[in-house]
Amino acid sequence: MPSLLFMWEDEKMAELRIICEDSEALKRMIEDSLAERLCSLEDGIKRTEERIQYFENKYGMATEEFLSRFEKDELQHRLDRSFDEWIGETLMLKRLREKANKLRGVEFVN
Secondary structure: EEEOOOOOOOOOOOOEEEEOOHHHHHHHHHHHHHHHHHHHHHHHHHHHHHHHHHHHHHHHOOHHHHHHHHHHHOOOOOOHHHHHHHHHHHHHHHHHHHHHHHHHHOOOOO
């Protein structure tokens, strides 16, 4: 019975072998699903970057400067929670990029 093998890079290289009757059809389905997921992540990255840009424009500073000053208690915490949102968007962007990079690292082996 044909099998399908694919690998991805992470802290450790992982390998998955799937045995099925139509490995090419399954390979196409998995590739399509991964491509759709990557597209969704890239859309999320774009929206999150736009949201971060909004905060940078609103407060006149780069995110790196904001985070540094916030951690040093140089900024007054806002009641409107916009600083919390800015921090949340920054963390979200990091997670989205990590997930997208993991998907980009998937490699099908014949």
